[in-house]
Structures are given as C-alpha cells and as structure tokens.
Amino acid sequence: MKASSAPSLRLFICSMLLAACLLPAFSPAAYGQEPIAITTLPGLQFDKVQVAVKPGARITLTFTNQDDMSHNLVITKPGKRTAVVEAAMALAEKGPEMQYIPRSDDVLWHVPVTSPGEKKSITFNAPTLTGAYPFVCTYPGHGFVMYGVIHVSADLSMPPAAKDPDVPESRKSSEQAHTHHQQAPQHPFEQTPPFLYRAFMEESGLASIAVRLPGELAFCWDAEACKLRYAWSGEFLDMKDFWHGHKNAYAKVLGTIFYRDKATHPLRLGNREVEPTVKFKGYRLVRQYPEFHYQVNGTDVYELIREKPDGSGLERSIRIPDGIEPVWFISGENDGVNYKFSAGTKEPDGSLKLSPTQAKEFTITMTR
Amino acid sequence: MKSAFLSGLFLLFGGWSAAQETAQTSYRVENIEMPAGLDAETGGMAFFPNGRLAACFTRGEVMVYDFPSKQWSVFASGLHEPLGLLVESPSQIVVLQRPELTRISDTDGDGKADHYETITDDFGLSGNYHEFNYGPVRDKAGNLYIALNTASSGAGYRKNPRGPVNLAGRDSTTGRKQMYSIVPYRGWVLQVKPNGKTVPFASGFRSPNGIGFDTKGNLFVADNQSDWVETSKLFHVEKGKFYGHPASLIWGDDWDGRNPFRMPVKELNKMRTEAAVFFPHGIMANSPSEPVGIPAGTQFPQFEGQLLVGEMNHDRIMRVMLEKVDGIFQGACVPFLDGNGLRMGNNRMVFAPDGSLLTGQITHGWAGSKGIQRISAGEKPALDIQNMQVINGGFRLTFTQTLDKKAATELSGYHIRHYAYQYQKKPISEPIDQSNQSDIRDVKPARVTLSADKKSVTVLLPELKKGYVYEFKLENIKSESGTPLVNRLICYSLNRLPVKKN
Numbered sequence: 001m002k003a004s005s006a007p008s009l010r011l012f013i014c015s016m017l018l019a020a021c022l023l024p025a026f027s028p029a030a031y032g033q034e035p036i037a038i039t040t041l042p043g044l045q046f047d048k049v050q051v052a053v054k055p056g057a058r059i060t061l062t063f064t065n066q067d068d069m070s071h072n073l074v075i076t077k078p079g080k081r082t083a084v085v086e087a088a089m090a091l092a093e094k095g096p097e098m099q100y101i102p103r104s105d106d107v108l109w110h111v112p113v114t115s116p117g118e119k120k121s122i123t124f125n126a127p128t129l130t131g132a133y134p135f136v137c138t139y140p141g142h143g144f145v146m147y148g149v150i151h152v153s154a155d156l157s158m159p160p161a162a163k164d165p166d167v168p169e170s171r172k173s174s175e176q177a178h179t180h181h182q183q184a185p186q187h188p189f190e191q192t193p194p195f196l197y198r199a200f201m202e203e204s205g206l207a208s209i210a211v212r213l214p215g216e217l218a219f220c221w222d223a224e225a226c227k228l229r230y231a232w233s234g235e236f237l238d239m240k241d242f243w244h245g246h247k248n249a250y251a252k253v254l255g256t257i258f259y260r261d262k263a264t265h266p267l268r269l270g271n272r273e274v275e276p277t278v279k280f281k282g283y284r285l286v287r288q289y290p291e292f293h294y295q296v297n298g299t300d301v302y303e304l305i306r307e308k309p310d311g312s313g314l315e316r317s318i319r320i321p322d323g324i325e326p327v328w329f330i331s332g333e334n335d336g337v338n339y340k341f342s343a344g345t346k347e348p349d350g351s352l353k354l355s356p357t358q359a360k361e362f363t364i365t366m367t368r
Numbered sequence: 369m370k371s372a373f374l375s376g377l378f379l380l381f382g383g384w385s386a387a388q389e390t391a392q393t394s395y396r397v398e399n400i401e402m403p404a405g406l407d408a409e410t411g412g413m414a415f416f417p418n419g420r421l422a423a424c425f426t427r428g429e430v431m432v433y434d435f436p437s438k439q440w441s442v443f444a445s446g447l448h449e450p451l452g453l454l455v456e457s458p459s460q461i462v463v464l465q466r467p468e469l470t471r472i473s474d475t476d477g478d479g480k481a482d483h484y485e486t487i488t489d490d491f492g493l494s495g496n497y498h499e500f501n502y503g504p505v506r507d508k509a510g511n512l513y514i515a516l517n518t519a520s521s522g523a524g525y526r527k528n529p530r531g532p533v534n535l536a537g538r539d540s541t542t543g544r545k546q547m548y549s550i551v552p553y554r555g556w557v558l559q560v561k562p563n564g565k566t567v568p569f570a571s572g573f574r575s576p577n578g579i580g581f582d583t584k585g586n587l588f589v590a591d592n593q594s595d596w597v598e599t600s601k602l603f604h605v606e607k608g609k610f611y612g613h614p615a616s617l618i619w620g621d622d623w624d625g626r627n628p629f630r631m632p633v634k635e636l637n638k639m640r641t642e643a644a645v646f647f648p649h650g651i652m653a654n655s656p657s658e659p660v661g662i663p664a665g666t667q668f669p670q671f672e673g674q675l676l677v678g679e680m681n682h683d684r685i686m687r688v689m690l691e692k693v694d695g696i697f698q699g700a701c702v703p704f705l706d707g708n709g710l711r712m713g714n715n716r717m718v719f720a721p722d723g724s725l726l727t728g729q730i731t732h733g734w735a736g737s738k739g740i741q742r743i744s745a746g747e748k749p750a751l752d753i754q755n756m757q758v759i760n761g762g763f764r765l766t767f768t769q770t771l772d773k774k775a776a777t778e779l780s781g782y783h784i785r786h787y788a789y790q791y792q793k794k795p796i797s798e799p800i801d802q803s804n805q806s807d808i809r810d811v812k813p814a815r816v817t818l819s820a821d822k823k824s825v826t827v828l829l830p831e832l833k834k835g836y837v838y839e840f841k842l843e844n845i846k847s848e849s850g851t852p853l854v855n856r857l858i859c860y861s862l863n864r865l866p867v868k869k870n
Contacts, residue, residue: 042733068520069734093648093839093857096651140650141680141681145735186405188404197428198446198448199448205530246733248526281485282470282483285481
C-alpha cells in the first residue's frame with residue numbers, strides 16, 4: 001500500500017529529531033510556527049508566488065480566499081506541479097468529492113477547497129531536503145496559471161522571479177510591465193486622436209463615452225444624461241483596472257479636469273424651466289469625431305465636440321434640424337470656462353436663446 | 369480499496385491515451401493567428417455573407433478576419449465590453465455592450481464602421497462588475513434576445529445606478545453570497561422587437577453566459593452553477609417562465625413586492641421550470657457558455673440538429689442531445705472534443721462557411737484562455753455516441769459506427785451512477801462552487817443488448833428515478849474494427865420518465 005502521508009510523516013520525524021538535537025529550547029522554530037499567509041489576487045493568482053523557508057521549519061500556512069471563486073492550495077514535490085495538475089484534471093467525475101486533489105505521492109500537503117471569504121490553515125514541517133516545492137490550485141482550469149513556489153533553503157535564498165520556473169509567466173515580468181505598461185500596445189492598431197472609449201467613468205452615468213481629442217484634450221460624454229460631463233487636458237485614461245474587471249473599477253482620468261458641467265441639462269426646447277426628457281440614440285463618426293445623436297423632448301439633436309484649434313478649449317457644434325420651438329442653452333456657474341455663441345441672444349440670466357431657425361446649426365465655444 | 373482506485377486510475381489513463389489518439393485523427397484543431405497588440409478575449413463571433421469573420425473582444429474592438437489572406441482589419445472600436453454580436457448585412461452588425469444593444473454600420477463602404485445606433489438601452493445597470501450582458505440571438509421573426517447577468521455578491525453597486533433601484537432583489541445589505549438584481553431585468557432574458565421595443569421574456573437566471581437557438585428555433589440558455597443553481601444547466605427558455613434564481617423575480621409585472629430571498633424554498637420550487645440538461649459540476653463542466661445548434665452541412669453531420677456548448681474551465685466543448693419526453697425537453701451531455709490542442713475558455717462558437725467550427729476563447733479573469741481556434745473534421749471519423757434516449761426501464765445509446773458485440777454487451781464495461789441536485793438556498797457557510805450531488809449511487813445494469821444493426825445498445829436498469837442524472841462511463845466499447853470510443857462519459861438528465869406504452 002502506498003500512503004501519501006508517508007513522506008510527510010518521515011519528514012516530520014526527521015525535523016522533530018533535528019529540532020530536539022540542534023535547536024535551543026523555546027526557539028520559535030522548534031515550538032512556534034513560521035507563519036505564511038497567502039491570499040488571492042483577481043484573475044487566478046496567488047498574491048505570493050515565491051516564499052522561502054528553512055529546512056524542517058514548522059510552518060503554518062494560512063490561505064485566505066479573497067477571490068470570487070473557490071480555490072484550493074496543493075503543495076507538491078519539486079518538479080511535480082504539472083503532473084499533479086494533470087492528475088487533478090483526470091479525476092473527471094471523481095473531482096468534486098476529492099476536492100480536486102489527486103491521490104498521489106507527488107502531493108505533500110494541501111489546503112482543501114476554500115470559498116470566497118474563507119480562510120483555512122494547515123501546519124506542517126518543511127522538508128529537510130532543500131529544493132523548490134511548488135504550490136498550486138488544482139481546481140479545474142486554475143492549475144495552469146495559478147501557482148507559486150516555496151523555496152526550502154538554509155539561507156532563505158531564492159532565484160529571481162524572472163528565472164524561477166515555478167513562477168507564473170504573468171508574474172515574471174511584473175516589474176517590467178509596471179515600468180513599461182504605457183508603451184505596451186493596448187490594441188492591434190495605432191490610436192490617433194480623435195478616438196473614443198465607452199467605459200465606466202467617474203462622476204458620470206454608467207453609460208459613458210470618453211473621447212480623446214487632438215491637442216492633449218479629452219472629454220467625458222454621459223450617454224444616459226445625454227450631455228457633456230467634463231473635459232480635461234493632459235494624458236487621456238488609465239484603462240488597466242477597468243479592463244481587468246472583477247471589481248467595480250473605472251477608466252481613470254489621467255489629466256487635469258478644467259471643465260465640469262454644473263447644469264441639470266443644458267438644452268431646453270419650448271420651455272426654459274422644465275427639465276427635458278432625453279434619450280440617447282447613438283453617434284456617427286465624422287472625420288473620426290463622434291457626432292452624438294439624442295432626443296430632447298422627442299426632438300432630434302446632434303452634437304459634435306472638437307478641440308479649439310489653439311487648444312484652449314472646446315467647440316460644440318449643435319444641430320436641431322427639425323425643431324419648431326425656441327431653444328435655450330443654460331450653463332452652470334463657475335464651470336471653468338467662458339462661453340461664446342455663434343448665434344442667438346443672451347437672456348438677462350446669462351442663458352442663450354435661439355429661434356428654431358438659429359438652432360438648426362450653432363456653435364458654442366468653451367474657453368478655459 | 370486504494371489499490372483498486374489506483375488501478376482504476378491507470379486504466380483510465382490507458383483508455384484515455386488510446387482515445388486521444390483516435391481523436392487526433394478525427395478532429396484537427398488549429399490556432400487562428402491573432403493580430404499583434406490584441407488582447408484576444410473573445411466576446412462574440414459571426415460571419416459576414418462574404419465569408420469574413422467578425423469577432424469582438426473585451427477591450428472594445430470588432431475585428432474582421434479574411435481567411436484566404438489571413439489578415440485582420442478593424443471594423444469598430446471603443447465599445448464597452450462587447451460580449452456578443454450578430455451580422456445583419458454585409459455592412460452591418462449588432463453588438464451587445466454593457467450599457468446597450470447597438471447597431472453598427474459601415475455607411476461609406478470603407479470597411480470601417482461610422483454609425484453606431486442604439487437599438488435598446490431599456491434595462492438597468494447597477495455598476496456591479498458582474499452585470500455582463502449576453503447575446504444577441506435572433507429568431508425567425510426577427511426578434512432579438514439578450515440575457516442579463518445578475519450582480520455579484522462579491523461586490524456592491526455604484527452610487528448612480530441606471531434604472532429604478534429596488535433593494536428587495538438582494539439578500540440583505542451584504543448580499544449573503546447570493547447574486548442579486550436591484551435594477552430592472554438583471555437575471556432576465558429580454559426580447560427586443562424589430563422596432564426596438566424591449567419586452568421582459570423569462571426570469572430566474574443567475575449567470576446566463578450563453579444564449580442560443582437550436583436548428584429548429586427553440587431558445588436555450590446555459591446558466592452557471594452556484595447559489596440556487598446547484599449545477600450548471602441548460603434551460604429551454606419560454607416566455608413568462610421562471611428558471612430558479614430568485615433575485616430577478618422582483619421585476620415581474622405582477623410581483624407582489626416581497627423580497628424573493630425571504631420566500632420559502634418550497635414556494636419558489638413550485639414556481640420554477642427545471643432545466644432540460646444538467647452539466648454535472650466539476651465533472652462535465654464548471655462554467656458552460658453559449659449553446660450553438662449544429663445545422664445541416666457542417667463537417668460534423670453525424671450530430672446535425674444537436675447543440676454544442678462551450679466550457680470555460682476545461683479544454684472541452686460539450687455536445688447536447690435532446691428529446692421531448694412528456695412534451696418537455698430533456699437529454700444528455702457528452703464531451704464533443706477534449707484536448708487535442710483545444711484550449712480552455714471556450715466562450716463563443718460559430719460554424720464557418722466550410723462547415724468547420726470556430727471557437728473563441730476568453731478568461732476575463734477566470735479560468736480560460738485567449739484567442740480563436742478552428743476545429744475541422746479529420747480523415748478518420750471517431751467512434752462516438754450519436755444519441756442517448758430514455759426508454760421504458762433504461763436507456764438506448766446509439767453510436768456512430770457498428771460495435772464490437774462482445775465489448776458492447778459486457779455488463780462490467782458499464783459504470784453507471786445516478787445522483788440528484790437539490791434546489792436550495794445556498795447555505796452561507798458553503799463553498800461557493802461546491803458540488804451538491806445528493807444520493808450518489810452506483811447503478812448496476814440489469815441487461816445490455818446490442819441492436820441487430822450493431823449501432824445501438826439498450827441498457828436496462830433495475831429502476832429509473834425521475835429527477836436524477838444518470839452518469840454513464842463506457843469503459844469497453846469499441847467499434848467492430850477495434851476503434852475505441854472517443855468520449856466515454858455521458859450524463860442524461862432524467863427529468864421525466866417515458867410514458868409507458870401498453
């Protein structure tokens with residue numbers, strides 16, 4: 001009979017002898033435990049991928065699952081990670097009842113399947129033989145990417161992550177990735193402004209469109225409220241967290257916001273006081289600039305926002321081709337820009353009033 | 369006990385490697401080369417009438433692939449997490465994004481989209497990361513169908529949800545590990561009429577990553593296992609029905625306002641419609657994806673009319689065969705293809721004009737992979753299970769080739785188990801994806817007979833239990849020419865017993 005517990009038992013006895021003979025009484029290594037705390041990162045990763053312990057050290061390994069799916073943690077003999085993962089996959093219909101842990105001499109210790117939010121600990125004596133002991137989640141599909149390694153070495157030495165075969169590819173170059181991630185291509189094409197992303201944007205509706213303009217300018221259009229929310233200058237967006245998912249992330253504005261909409265809705269058709277009903281209908285790309293199409297009180301409105309040629313602000317070209325009522329444009333106070341209008345008359349309260357004819361096509365220039 | 373287990377394992381591996389060799393000559397798996405710089409997380413695929421493939425990816429690109437030149441070009445970009453698309457015309461596609469269903473057109477004929485028209489945004493968003501949207505698929509009348517994921521209990525909602533908020537769709541403020549629906553129609557399948565009008569169609573879904581029609585126009589959804597969904601399932605979706613996850617109930621027209629998580633499970637159980645097929649968790653699938661009907665004219669004619677369903681956590685695509693028993697769909701699932709170079713993360717599938725199958729892969733932070741692969745029929749067809757049907761007192765398994773009689777009729781070659789899955793509220797202490805098989809038992813076949821044409825076996829069992837999965841592992845079966853059976857594990861969901869003929 002082959003019992004999978006035999007090697008660990010042997011190791012346990014060895015290390016007890018070792019502890020009794022060589023280590024001073026009350027040493028933490030003899031009586032206490034070397035704590036190793038491992039948790040998860042989003043996207044099938046352990047937070048730690050390299051750990052060093054001394055031969056025979058008494059280890060308490062605590063696995064905290066902060067992910068949104070279940071994981072186990074299986075420590076294997078050196079060089080046996082892939083074999084154990086494959087044996088776990090081959091459990092097929094036996095997998096669930098065995099916690100996806102194959103009965104194999106290659107498995108030294110394991111933390112059983114741990115649910116999101118759960119924490120489980122195991123205590124064991126590190127092998128007395130130095131070497132690289134991989135740990136891996138053998139949950140179906142996880143084992144090929146979710147792993148790390150315990151290095152057993154007298155001086156706690158470890159190879160550099162980039163050269164460690166038991167470190168996942170995604171973690172080998174993490175430092176490089178941090179330094180160069182701006183340069184890494186994000187798409188299979190060059191992005192030349194103007195271009196856009198639909199994304200979750202802070203301080204805007206959940207249906208939002210971020211537009212990159214030439215001249216280091218950008219703006220956020222709220223496709224739920226059907227209005228310009230804010231504009232900024234400088235770098236465009238950091239999409240990393242948003243694309244990564246698994247938490248309620250946003251595409252992050254990298255530049256300096258110079259304009260924020262302070263009005264309820266800037267356009268009023270027929271009645272200046274009543275907040276309009278709006279509906280987003282889409283957009284057309286005009287020389288790559290999106291011309292938004294929305295309805296205000298059921299009347300079609302088209303709005304195209306581009307950079308001012310000198311880069312000092314935005315030009316909003318608005319068309320209401322089929323309007324039959326007067327139109328007001330209302331801006332909030334202290335919103336960061338000065339306004340110029342191509343048509344219409346200023347009302348005493350600072351709003352702009354246009355006749356239906358004037359509103360067929362007009363331009364609002366916003367200068368910071 | 370242990371040594372028996374180990375020898376069993378050995379047999380398993382021995383059997384598998386032989387079967388895998390057969391599969392290699394029966395199916396060819398090739399990688400489609402993806403363009404540099406693309407994060408190839410595949411959200412959707414469809415073919416233009418000219419034979420070019422349109423595929424969308426989670427960073428918002430819609431790319432077009434020309435097979436003869438192996439060149440990719442950009443059709444559209446900047447979309448918000450597109451997870452499905454369909455082609456309407458040579459210049460027009462419909463894509464489902466996080467906030468809306470959008471018609472995207474190339475109106476000036478330069479090969480790039482220039483018009484993005486909102487078809488519908490008439491559903492809620494809480495901002496929870498897990499509120500993925502799936503589809504669209506189209507019925508013969510031109511209606512579109514989309515499926516909306518519930519929100520993850522692992523995260524909250526944002527401060528500015530879209531749509532009316534009703535916290536009765538959540539199991540208290542912590543969520544208590546139950547997926548939730550606090551804005552309209554999360555957990556629903558919606559029908560979008562040709563004029564854009566959006567109609568709530570069916571409720572009770574948890575994580576319905578996969579909506580599709582069979583070749584006869586029946587609508588199916590594959591839902592993912594966890595709270596209330598004891599194992600992943602394939603539902604036959606019909607208007608007005610409720611499929612089991614309670615969160616979505618609050619958005620029903622005549623809902624009485626209760627928090628459905630507070631309702632007795634018995635009451636919910638009475639309201640729900642059971643799945644057509646269970647995918648035993650951790651055995652057949654952990655996370656199934658889009659069901660795709662196998663039409664006439666593919667490279668896999670032996671399975672015409674059946675469904676393929678992708679699987680995220682294994683290097684597997686499943687095949688589903690259905691029959692109507694007592695007027696209701698039920699049937700079996702079996703691997704269509706395991707391994708042979710197939711990657712994990714099989715999220716979307718589409719048949720190419722030449723009848724080969726394309727599979728688009730995704731991880732999206734879970735188990736999976738990236739890219740697109742093409743599966744073609746090899747020169748030597750495999751011995752496979754063509755169909756499995758329930759009969760009085762047992763099952764009939766039909767094969768794609770004539771069988772070796774001795775191997776087919778040996779009772780010891782039939783490893784059969786049955787087990788059930790209980791509809792229940794997931795206890796808060798229970799692991800999120802724990803398999804909840806109950807009453808697992810080995811079933812010894814009473815009698816096995818081979819048909820006169822040697823293509824089907826009748827397996828009679830001591831009794832048939834309604835509501836159980838019958839898991840068959842066929843160890844010995846081989847063809848008359850000695851080819852081993854390529855896919856040996858098949859699971860039949862016996863929701864109803866056949867009506868006895870007198």
